[in-house]
Amino acid sequence: MSCPYKQPAHQLTMIPGPIEFSDEVLYAMSTPSQSHTSTEFVATFLSTLKQLRKIFKSTDPKAQPYVVAGSGTLGWDMAASSLLEAGDKALVLSTGFFSDSFAEALRVYDINVDVISAPVGDVVPLAKVAEALQKTKYQAITITHVDTSTAVVSDIKAIAAKVRELSPETLIIIDGVCSVGAEDIEFDSWGLDYVLTGSQKALGCPAGLSISFASARAQAKVLSRAKPATFFASMKRWTPVMQAYEAGSGAYFATPAIQTITALNVALKQILDEGLDARLAKQAQVSDKFKQDLASLGLQIVPVSTKVAAHGLTGIYFPEGVAGGDLLAKIAGKGINVAGGIHKDIKTKYFRVGHMGVSAYRGDVGLVLQALKEALAELGYKK
Template sequence: MKKRKLLMIPGPIEFEPEVLRAMSLTTTSHVAPNFIETFGHCLELLKNIFEAPNGQPFVIAGSGTLAMDMAAANLIETGEKVLVISTGYFGGRFNDIFKRYGASTTVLRASIGESVDLAQIENVLKTDQFKALAMTHVDTSTGILADAQSIAELANKYGALSVLDGVCSVAGERMEQENWGIDIVLTGSQKAIGVPPGLALLMASKRAIEVWKKRKNPVPNYYADWANWLPIMQAYEERRPSYFGTPSVNLIYALEVSLQSIIEEGMVQRAQRHKKLADAFRRGITAIGLKLMPKTEEVAANTLSAIYFPEDIDGGLLRKKIMESDVIIAGGLLPEIKNKYFRVGHMGAVSANDLLAVLGALERVLLELGHCFEAGRSMAVFQDTILNWPESSLA
């Protein structure tokens, strides 16, 4: 009998064994030649992952929230206007961060289960001159997928920098930073990138760097200031030793392993795999009468699912019993409805077998708690979807 549970929350995720093995390597100096090579290689690989060959990567010890903080601190000065597109909890966090640095923010909030209409975004952009537009590609609280490409096009049309929170999307959803004209994309290591928590990852466009260079005032955050970090990133990429703050040596060893694995799979193929598994999982969920938070397929993320508890079921008890079945899922995060839904992560190294385990545990607990449906239905629908997935959908 195994002594561990299957972790199926929207991050941290289940990690590949070779990534975890890299974490256990003997810690070396952060200016040792072998580490300089690894760090420099990671920075180069990230340009492929973000699809930003001319971008400037930053890899900093911290979380995805630090990456959000870095974007706001370096780009925004007091009184400048920022438009925030919010589809959940993390859109609100973006707003809080920009306001902390003195921004005058306008927030467009989507109704629960929906995205913000593009026409509404354009109407607001027409009314004023915004320094930046911030959006969440996949909001981890709702499982809503934003049309990042179209929103970035609007930002560019009206002269605003575009900032994308890709914490729950990068390396899981299709995202082409340079082709889509996105100025900043950021993420954390513990999501689809597939590395344990502890790294803030950010890719800045040439335009974003130029805007930062023209600031009138110093960046009001010492640790986040690109003036401290840019020379370090450039040095490592050029395979030269440098120092500002000690990097997370073992996490960066693990990052190299994971990034290489992602590149080997292929960015298009990886996004396709996530889409296929997510579609099959959603079909399995709805087949047993459960309701998803996203109201349409077009706005449903492929890296996690937000699912309402059946009205006749105690949600807290359901989660507890699923954990007793050796599967860990996440509770709700939106304050106004947090006790009405749960979340399942399906990103990174996730497999069909992992999602079948979730569906099996969920079915057993629902039946035990008296929810009526045909036993085995969700798993049968999942399998049928996987087996009959149209090849055209993977083109």
């Protein structure tokens, strides 16, 4: 059935999230009011939770999806306050701004945090992770799968395998904000314990939802906790609510964001109808092509090699002699918003382009490239 809603022409949002949305997803946002316990909404939430299991490639019935009004930031809080306790030790692998922010969330709850920072544009070497795990007993390790500040992707499969080998009791917590739906994640077979994301990234739904997935053992830890450290971010309080909805009946801890969850359900269906692997391959292909085109223009990306470059966004250094602010303003003037830099060490030296979701299909990335070329030419840049 064709969608009765066509979104109007607008400034293209080609930042690493919020991404552009499909007409069908936006139409679902305008769903008329429903009770949070209505047959219709219970069916929607049930479908959303079931679909999330497929997004995480998980078949373990004891693994638990969560969808809560909030954002990726709330996911950090849920992990920090529900999976760890004061005095616990956590190892944080930092590949940028967002990894460091996760560490900050952990410290709020008096968790002892050790941070291993990668050089800008690179990942933490596996040997360093192994060394730390052999020296100290950590209750958890946090890995930012793709740090949105550097556009670097960490090899969470290899890291998880190393953790399982050297310190099997350590919970493996993944910030998947810029990776879920854009990078492959095999939750069960890689032995992950908690992956969190936000709705507005590669899943292709407007902002407003914290989405996460917990393993059976993370779940056991959550439920055994006598006194969670927070109220709203308490996974223990949300677990029975999610279980009730997935079993086909409503339950209450807070009113769910009905319209946004309805839109998420549509967004997930669009991914799964195409096939998750096909979606990942398409985004990777568009990403690879974009990075090649940038190289042809003589531009340098932030990741030190394409091997550690993420597929959902690209971080690009401004070429010498081109003022960053001028370049972004010129691109904006051509109808496209891209994002400035946010990594403290290189903040003014680079910009970021998101190419997740529908933008990988609609030709949006070609428009960015064209606008970039024109803007560079207007600013006198020559390769």
